[in-house]
Amino acid sequence: MELGITFLIAGSLALFVMLPLLSRDQEGQGVLPVDVTPTADLKRRRLVVYENLQDLEFEYKAGKIAPEDYEALRNNYRAEAAGLMAASLEVERADAGEALIEREVAARRAERRQPPAPDYRCPKCGFENPLPVKFCGECGAALRPAKKKG
Amino acid sequence: MNQVGSVALVAALAFAVYGVVAGAVGGYLRSLKTVRSAERATLAFFVMITVAVVALEFLILKDDFHSAYVAAHSNSALPIYYKIAVLWAGQEGSLLFWTWLLSIYGGLAVLLNHRKNRQLMPYVVSILMATGTFFASITYFVANPFEQLSLVTPQGMTAFSPADGNGLNPSLQYHSMVIHPPMLYLGYVGFVVPFAFAMAALITRQLGDNWIRVTRRWTMVPWMFLGCGILLGANWAYYVLGWGGYWGWDPVENASLLPWLAGTAFLHSVMVQEKRGMLKVWNIVLIIVTFFLCIFGTFLTRSGIVSSVHAFAQSNIGPFFAVFMALIVFFSLTLLFLRLDYLKSENKLDSVVSRESGFLFNNWILLAAVFAVLWGTIFPIISKAIESETITVGPPFFNKVAVPIGLLLLFLTGAGPLLAWRKTSFQSLKRNFTLPVILAAATGIGTLAGGIRGLYPWMTFVLCVFVAVCILQEFYKGARTRMRIAGENFFRAIYNLTMRNTRRYGGYIIHLGIVLLFIGFAGLAFKSETKGLMQQGDLLQVKDYLFRCQELTSGQNPNYEYERAVLTITKDGQALGTVHPERRFYLASQQPISHVAIRPSLKEDIYVVLAGQDQDTGKAVIEVFINPLVSWVWIGGFIVFLGTLLAMVPSRVEREMAEIKRPSETAVEEKHAL
Numbered sequence: 047m048e049l050g051i052t053f054l055i056a057g058s059l060a061l062f063v064m065l066p067l068l069s070r071d072q073e074g075q076g077v078l079p080v081d082v083t084p085t086a087d088l089k090r091r092r093l094v095v096y097e098n099l100q101d102l103e104f105e106y107k108a109g110k111i112a113p114e115d116y117e118a119l120r121n122n123y124r125a126e127a128a129g130l131m132a133a134s135l136e137v138e139r140a141d142a143g144e145a146l147i148e149r150e151v152a153a154r155r156a157e158r159r160q161p162p163a164p165d166y167r168c169p170k171c172g173f174e175n176p177l178p179v180k181f182c183g184e185c186g187a188a189l190r191p192a193k194k195k196g
Numbered sequence: 197m198n199q200v201g202s203v204a205l206v207a208a209l210a211f212a213v214y215g216v217v218a219g220a221v222g223g224y225l226r227s228l229k230t231v232r233s234a235e236r237a238t239l240a241f242f243v244m245i246t247v248a249v250v251a252l253e254f255l256i257l258k259d260d261f262h263s264a265y266v267a268a269h270s271n272s273a274l275p276i277y278y279k280i281a282v283l284w285a286g287q288e289g290s291l292l293f294w295t296w297l298l299s300i301y302g303g304l305a306v307l308l309n310h311r312k313n314r315q316l317m318p319y320v321v322s323i324l325m326a327t328g329t330f331f332a333s334i335t336y337f338v339a340n341p342f343e344q345l346s347l348v349t350p351q352g353m354t355a356f357s358p359a360d361g362n363g364l365n366p367s368l369q370y371h372s373m374v375i376h377p378p379m380l381y382l383g384y385v386g387f388v389v390p391f392a393f394a395m396a397a398l399i400t401r402q403l404g405d406n407w408i409r410v411t412r413r414w415t416m417v418p419w420m421f422l423g424c425g426i427l428l429g430a431n432w433a434y435y436v437l438g439w440g441g442y443w444g445w446d447p448v449e450n451a452s453l454l455p456w457l458a459g460t461a462f463l464h465s466v467m468v469q470e471k472r473g474m475l476k477v478w479n480i481v482l483i484i485v486t487f488f489l490c491i492f493g494t495f496l497t498r499s500g501i502v503s504s505v506h507a508f509a510q511s512n513i514g515p516f517f518a519v520f521m522a523l524i525v526f527f528s529l530t531l532l533f534l535r536l537d538y539l540k541s542e543n544k545l546d547s548v549v550s551r552e553s554g555f556l557f558n559n560w561i562l563l564a565a566v567f568a569v570l571w572g573t574i575f576p577i578i579s580k581a582i583e584s585e586t587i588t589v590g591p592p593f594f595n596k597v598a599v600p601i602g603l604l605l606l607f608l609t610g611a612g613p614l615l616a617w618r619k620t621s622f623q624s625l626k627r628n629f630t631l632p633v634i635l636a637a638a639t640g641i642g643t644l645a646g647g648i649r650g651l652y653p654w655m656t657f658v659l660c661v662f663v664a665v666c667i668l669q670e671f672y673k674g675a676r677t678r679m680r681i682a683g684e685n686f687f688r689a690i691y692n693l694t695m696r697n698t699r700r701y702g703g704y705i706i707h708l709g710i711v712l713l714f715i716g717f718a719g720l721a722f723k724s725e726t727k728g729l730m731q732q733g734d735l736l737q738v739k740d741y742l743f744r745c746q747e748l749t750s751g752q753n754p755n756y757e758y759e760r761a762v763l764t765i766t767k768d769g770q771a772l773g774t775v776h777p778e779r780r781f782y783l784a785s786q787q788p789i790s791h792v793a794i795r796p797s798l799k800e801d802i803y804v805v806l807a808g809q810d811q812d813t814g815k816a817v818i819e820v821f822i823n824p825l826v827s828w829v830w831i832g833g834f835i836v837f838l839g840t841l842l843a844m845v846p847s848r849v850e851r852e853m854a855e856i857k858r859p860s861e862t863a864v865e866e867k868h869a870l
Contacts, residue, residue: 052200052247056207059240063211066232078226081315082406090405091473098471098617108677111616112623119618122546 085141088134095127198263201251201342205292208244208299209332211237215325223318223399231318235306238321241328242299249296252289252341256282262357265289265341271363271784273754278364281374285364287498287511288341290377294494295331297378297385302328305389305414313410319396320389327388330520338513363784366756370436376428380452383422384490387455389414390462391487391528394480398531403476403538408466413844415466415483419459420840426452427833438790438805440725440821442829445594450573451493454566458486461562464555471617472552473542477532478559480539484528489566491521496573547619554612561604568597599652603659606714609707610663613670613700631669636662649721656718660711667704667711695847702843709839712832719800719825727807729815730761738820741802742766746774748816756780758791761806761816765795777806777818800824 082090102123106116166175166189173184181188215237222230252265256279261267269286270279284290302324309317335341347356367373390411397407429449434442443449462482468475499514532539545552572589614628639661640654648654671690678689694701728736730745737743746762759779765772775793782789788808795802803821810817 048197048200049203052203052207055247056203056244059207059211059243063214063233063236063240066229066236069229078223078228078231078314078318081313081402082404087404087406094471102616104674104677105616107681108673110614110624110628110673112621112627115616115619115621115624119616122618 084137085134088130088137092127092130092134095123095130099123099127197251197255197258197260198342198344201248201255202336202340204244204247204251205332205336205340205342208241208248208295209329209336211240211244212325212328212332215241216322216329219318219320219322219325223315223322228314231314231321234318234321234325235310238299238302238306238325241325241332242303245292245296245299245332248292248342249283252292253280253283256280259361260357261359261361262344262355263341264343264345267345267358267361269361269364271361273360273784274364274369275755277374278369281368281377282364284377284381285368286341287513288335288339288343290381291331291335291339291498291513292341293378294381294385295328295335297381298324298328298331298388301386301389305392309410313393313406315400315402316393316396316407316410319399320392323392323395324388327392330516334513334516338516339511360784363782366780366782366785366787366789367436369755369782370432372428372432372435376425376432378425379421379428380425383418383420383425383452384455384494386414386418386421387459387483387487387490389418390483394483395528395531398480398528398535401535401538403535405470405473408469408479412466415459415463416840416844419456419463420837422452422456422459423833423840424837426456427830431830434826435792435794436789438792438807438819440723440803440805440819440823441720442826445572445591447573447576448493448497450569450594451489451496454569454573455486455489455493457562457566457569458482458489461559461566462486464562465559468552468555474545474552475556476539476541477536480532482559484524484532485563485566488521488524489570491517491524495521549615549620549625551612551615551617551620554608554615558605558608558612561601561608565598565601565605568601569594572597602714602717603652603655606656606659606663606710609710610659610666613704613707614666628666628669632662632665635665653718653721656714660715660718663707663711667708670704671701694842695845698845698847699843702839702841702845705839705842706836707839709832709835709837712828712835714832716825716827716829716832719823719828722824724822725819727817727819729810729813730763730818731815734815736818736820739822740767741772741820741822743804743818743820745816745818755784756782759806759809759816761804761818763793763804763818765802772802775802775804777804779806779808796827798825798827801826 099120102111102116102119105111106113111119166177166179167173168175168182168185168187168189170187171182171185173182175183175189179189215234218230218234218237221227222232222234255263255266256270257276259266259270259272265286265288266282269289270282274282282289284293302321305320305324306317309320313320345356345358346353393407393411393414397403426449429452430442433444433449462479465475465479465482469479495514495517498511499517545556547553572593575589610632611629614625616624636658640658643654643657648657671693674693675686675689678684678693679686682689682692684692724739726736726738728734728743730736730743732745732747734745735742736745742765744764744766746764748759748761750757750759752758757780761777762774763777764774773795775795777793778791780789780791781787790805790807793804795804801821801823803823805819805821807817807819809815
């Protein structure tokens, strides 16, 4: 009895483990996403420097740091923050450029995928009707719009 | 139930092996569904090991002496709470318990990261399950707790079940012994998680400070458990072993201290990487060393290569552990070597007098301590291998080496936090160190005038005052500044100061706990010991205390027989109370043990042992130890525990950091969640 239950648990678990392998991937979901993007990493590092600056400020106010040390350290941290900020901007600019290219490519693709305008050419008299109509504006014959192509 | 346990172990082993492969393949192919499957294997591993643990506990509680493990380590008269503890009382059960804790940590790591750290997780799972594979294999193939007793008869093998078991080792029948091993194991096992993240960071080349931030709490939790385990072990030794002390530099005690020291070094040096982008290689090395020492400690306890009060019997699992340890070293160091280019420091050390160098010194000293303790611990093994005779290294060696190292560390505990990052000028030093130095000097002069004996105890007290003033000054100055800037009252200011940076102020509280621990250690220098033979009505004078033997009784319960002395204590004619030291004889295991009577106080403990009966006179042998300041060791340990809990509370800064969204947190669809 207990042994049977143990086998049942093990079998169910095996199914539970295998189930994700049997599922079908949807577009973009089958690949492991990135943990830390360069932008997020730089932002985080900048936050650390700001935190260091805040600490320095507080310790100075608490009388723990001599004025000359405070000046020097503050300048160092500011320079570090400025460097990180510049790096962030660079990455953002590069990202923006990439995004622009991506957008253009997407737009072109979308354009290509646009279904052509439905055809309202009269099968009887050959008149090209300019608007979606049920009957030909020239001869009055009934029209059936052509099926989408592509 | 034995079969249930064995089947569960085999299934767990299969899931672990699958987890190793699926994790690595999923990570390599960047296939989300394969990684999900590997993560689920980690959870399945946990479930199956849990089934095995439940099966063994069932056998123990049911007194199924047909099971070899139960017959060897339990008996029917054992109280239920000790029966539960039988799970980790023997080699086989404790290995299963180790594996179970590993599966809990693994399961938690998977559940808490199922939307985070997607690139790291496949390899984290792989490494966790590789460790799981090793322990589950050892448990199943080499030290299986589900083996059954059988008799060889002329007709063949027949099942055999003794009437009662051998019983739990009497020295383990003590309340802190029920929680000491689980705490210690939670410490040993837990370091596998930060190690796995470090290795995953190396494999994926994500060697910024992400893995450090992710593993901070995963490191603090085992560090805290290991610390608690060590102190509970010391407490057990003090209350049970009856030699008047709590730390004897026993190889197994040392084995637990080693990863704690290395883990302490790691917890400090990661701050340098987070704040300054330095010590990247060093941090990886430290976590490798810490994890290696955890496995080494487990190996030392189980292989039977050292003799110790804790060690399990001689066994054949040693070579397997040796191979596993060699694999850890080879795999991690090769990976580290291959990724050295990604571990370049972002900044340089600006000055020797800075917080960074303070941390670096602290690391060197901690590693020196690791090396010294490790050397003393394995020296008997080396001497046996080279000289074919075992030369034991006793407490004098350890005390000689550890005391100066400990004092240096104590000094840094106070001085380090007062140094500024990058550099500290003489002017800044003067601002921070004037008051602590003056008060420490006053203590030094005062204690010398009071007639203190010994250089080390004197230095300890002086440094304790120095460190305590350094820390309290930090709180005071911070609170005063907040009161000025934010208009808060003192208590509000202290609260906000602490909660704004729980890690720093939690750390200070830990340092205060360490100061109290050192006060307790220093007390050892002033302990005194007296032995006397007593019978009813006899008196024994020890220092200022007068002991009178009221009566000597004896009795029996289902678990043990006992002899008990009832002694009244008076000091300057004033009654202080009664103590009841016992000598017990456990029936199942046929082993005697002393049950110490302790009258603790903040100043000193009165520690009384009924050591036995004098053969010639028939009188009771009473040993009395007066142990000054021991209570501060337990109080200090408790403060360290509280400080660690505080340091784990997320601070405002951390919450801000966490809010920077990772793409992985948004990209994973519900459908693929576990």
